[in-house]
Amino acid sequence: MKTLDYLKQLAHGIALQFGPNCEVVIHDLTVEHLESSVAYIENGQISNRTIGDGPSHVVLEATKKDSNELEDRYRYLTRTKDGRILQSSTMYIRGKNNKIDYIFCVNYDITGLLAAESAVKSILATEVPSNKGDLPEKITQNVNDLLDDLIEQSVAMIGKPVALMTKDEKVAAINFLNDAGAFLITKSGDKVSNYFGISKYTLYSYIDVKKSDK
Known part of the structure; x- marks a missing residue:
């Protein structure tokens, strides 16, 4: 099975397991034009993205940095254009020579849970602090928004x-x-x-x- 087909199968299973509040996105870095890096998405209504939309910050970072310097990130906060807060994880899928071919992202909408934070504090705790303090990263829909x-x-x-x-x-x-x-x-x-x-x-x-x- 091709890597992308396997990742699509995995994304579909995760989305079914965790329901409509769980967005799963696959960015394809093997394409010629990164302006259309979204190769697959489940529950795209969360960030209003569809297949063929543009890159996020993590895509530019993966393109710009040495792949050996990049590490998977888990349970950090992001936010959508309309203000929803997401708990996100990003995994870099590598191919030949350790080159990053795909980025597998899971974004769970915790906006509703924040209203009951005291009751679900263990769920909302972030494992890795954001490099930009307490402000969640923005999830952009296209390259114009990203720029x-x-x-x-x-x-x-x-x-x-x-x-x-x-x-x-x-x-x-x-x-x-x-x-x-x-x-x-x-x-x-x-x-x-x-x-x-x-x-x-x-x-x-x-x-x-x-x-x-x-």
């Missing part, structure tokens, strides 16, 4: 609106986007340069500034 979210994060990191940023602060914000994999998204350079009020030539020169400092 918007990354831009918001870059501005929040600087702590002031673009109009008040110095050149050095813009350099820092843009290199945050580069490190996060934002420029792997098609035509992201146009959107980022327009957002920061600079030319595309200046945009890439800001990235080169960091490289020359190494």
